[in-house]
Amino acid sequence: MTEPDLTLYGLRLSGHSHRAELFLSLLGLPYRFIAVAGRDQPEAAELRRLNPLGQIPVLIDGPEVIADSNAILVYLAARYAPESGWMPRDPLGAAQVQRWLSIAAGEVRYGPALARLMVVFGAQADRATVHAAAARILTFMDGHLADRAYLAADRATLADIACYSYVAHAPEGGVSLAPYPEVRAWLARVEALPGFVPMPASPIPEAA
Structure with missing residues (x-):
């Protein structure tokens, strides 16, 4: 597997963002974190482009865009740890x-x-x-x-x-x-x- 190119848009004090960061860390996946703290930031405009609902977190994996913290967890488990049991297959x-x-x-x-x-x-x-x-x-x-x-x-x-x-x-x-x-x-x-x-x-x- 090639080295992942992961970027996470989020807010450090957000529990939704933290669950994505926590799982990335548990999987040992390197990623870039972009803090989105205010509506007037350039990062906020980019976030709204990626997720028109304007919600964090959003994960970028190469060409893929995944919004919603629970969806990010499911995606990461299936993409990078399918046999680990994080998301059971039965x-x-x-x-x-x-x-x-x-x-x-x-x-x-x-x-x-x-x-x-x-x-x-x-x-x-x-x-x-x-x-x-x-x-x-x-x-x-x-x-x-x-x-x-x-x-x-x-x-x-x-x-x-x-x-x-x-x-x-x-x-x-x-x-x-x-x-x-x-x-x-x-x-x-x-x-x-x-x-x-x-x-x-x-x-x-x-x-x-």
Whole structure:
């Protein structure tokens, strides 16, 4: 296989960007990172050309353009690590991972991720509703992880990569992880994976 020519458009403080960066690092793939921090930047205009929705991250792999963080995970697993088990090939295994990709885009996004977005980026939402959503998904995850090491299989998969970033940084949105020992143990297992790279902590102090 020829050396990949990968460029990732993203934002360091974005959990969506981080899940793509994390997986690139776990796979040991070299890439160029282009930060997109404001709408008036030239990089932002290029991002909108690549992804008319204007959302990060976007991955460029030679002539290929892949938008959406979960789509990037699936692409990288199939393109560069098809036999690794990150995305199982058997129907049940693939379905189990897909379930957690949907949870990452749904319950995690509108719970822990949105709580953090409100504090770090000033997003507007009802705090009580968002924190209740975070508690529901974290309680579910804690019970799910009580008798297993990882979310979708007996090893790390894309499910864990997709869910890790916003759950790990939930305290930045005022969502404590103290009530969820199984979730905290799972986070530690993900952080122990060879090639793991953390998402930078928010410059905003943790909310009470």
